[in-house]
Amino acid sequence: MGDLILGIESSCDETAAAVVESGRRVLSSEVHSQIAEHAVYGGVVPEIAGRSHLEKILPVVDAALEAADLDLDDLAAIAVTQRPGLIGSLLVGLSTAKGLAFVRGLPLVGVHHIEAHVYAATMALEEPPWPCIALVVSGGHTSLYVARSPLELEPIANTLDDAAGEAFDKVAWILGLGYPGGPEVARLATEGDPQAVAFPRHRPKDGSIGFSFSGLKTAVLYHVRGGDALAPTPPPEEISDRADVAASFEAAVVDSLVDQTLRAARDHDLERILVAGGVACNSRLREVMTERAAGEGLAAHFPAPEWCTDNAVMIAGIGWELWRTGAVADLSLDASPR
Numbered sequence: 001m002g003d004l005i006l007g008i009e010s011s012c013d014e015t016a017a018a019v020v021e022s023g024r025r026v027l028s029s030e031v032h033s034q035i036a037e038h039a040v041y042g043g044v045v046p047e048i049a050g051r052s053h054l055e056k057i058l059p060v061v062d063a064a065l066e067a068a069d070l071d072l073d074d075l076a077a078i079a080v081t082q083r084p085g086l087i088g089s090l091l092v093g094l095s096t097a098k099g100l101a102f103v104r105g106l107p108l109v110g111v112h113h114i115e116a117h118v119y120a121a122t123m124a125l126e127e128p129p130w131p132c133i134a135l136v137v138s139g140g141h142t143s144l145y146v147a148r149s150p151l152e153l154e155p156i157a158n159t160l161d162d163a164a165g166e167a168f169d170k171v172a173w174i175l176g177l178g179y180p181g182g183p184e185v186a187r188l189a190t191e192g193d194p195q196a197v198a199f200p201r202h203r204p205k206d207g208s209i210g211f212s213f214s215g216l217k218t219a220v221l222y223h224v225r226g227g228d229a230l231a232p233t234p235p236p237e238e239i240s241d242r243a244d245v246a247a248s249f250e251a252a253v254v255d256s257l258v259d260q261t262l263r264a265a266r267d268h269d270l271e272r273i274l275v276a277g278g279v280a281c282n283s284r285l286r287e288v289m290t291e292r293a294a295g296e297g298l299a300a301h302f303p304a305p306e307w308c309t310d311n312a313v314m315i316a317g318i319g320w321e322l323w324r325t326g327a328v329a330d331l332s333l334d335a336s337p338r
């Protein structure tokens with residue numbers, strides 16, 4: 001048996017715990033999603049998130065240990081998301097991890113949530129991919145990094161405005177779909193024509209690499225309002241080309257993500273690409289990125305879909321890398337929103 005790490009994640013709206021052996025073999029993974037609690041508000045309400053984490057954290061940790069048939073004393077360390085995220089939510093996971101580590105005398109490891117998302121894309125690889133390009137696309141982030149190791153991500157590009165996932169969520173709202181919008185827009189898009197509407201693809205004017213999705217979101221709004229920006233947004237049943245809009249919007253987001261990522265790989269002369277975060281669940285992104293990367297002799301790697309959205313497998317995974325390099329925290333470890 002290798003080193004067993006318990007991972008705990010509570011940075012946003014998922015309460016999660018998992019046990020992973022030596023950063024690779026998943027022994028258990030429990031995720032309590034708060035989606036139903038936030039859906040009526042169309043987004044995450046921080047106060048509701050914090051309270052829900054508090055109710056679920058111990059049952060979720062217990063369930064993860066039980067599913068792995070382990071006791072706390074079998075663990076090598078406890079890894080927990082320390083930043084970034086909602087402060088009241090982070091504190092629930094962090095306090096729990098600290099308490100457990102203290103009473104059982106276990107090492108405590110503080111994890112950066114974004115580094116953990118990237119790590120998830122490497123857990124099934126035969127060979128280490130470093131150095132490589134990493135694209136993190138979620139509800140809060142759309143960023144490119146040169147990744148030299150699991151713990152060395154150098155930021156090279158960002159979104160100027162909305163994150164890609166946020167754009168999916170807003171377009172879902174415009175089209176009268178549920179929250180979170182990504183999976184709903186993707187489902188409707190399968191019934192539409194991605195070339196029906198020529199939505200804009202942002203390209204930075206100075207030739208640099210970067211993302212922007214607010215113009216695209218406005219273009220969708222303008223389109224469904226029949227070209228009259230001041231008209232009210234029509235009810236969903238009156239938008240006759242809803243599936244075409246969903247498909248054309250999704251195609252525009254995917255084209256931007258793939259174009260900029262491949263440019264980054266070329267600019268930095270790197271052959272491997274890791275794609276992670278909730279939007280990495282998107283089938284069109286997975287297909288187009290994989291195909292176009294292969295066309296340029298590059299390889300793109302994604303986590304399994306269930307480990308693209310927030311989970312604790314990725315926390316336990318990168319937690320093992322930190323633990324074995326001696327990056328152990330003490331009980332003064334604090335949460336940080338950034």
Ligand code: KG4
Nearest residue numbers: 138139140165180182183278279282309310
């Ligand atoms: O990584 P994640 O679970 O949470 C954050 O850290 O933000 O990502 C959630 C985001 C949401 O915006 C959701 O709409 C988007 O990922 N998402 C998708 C898909 N599944 C989730 N976007 C596009 N296509 C999907 N299939």
Ligand code: ZN
Nearest residue numbers: 117138309310
């Ligand atoms: Zn996340």
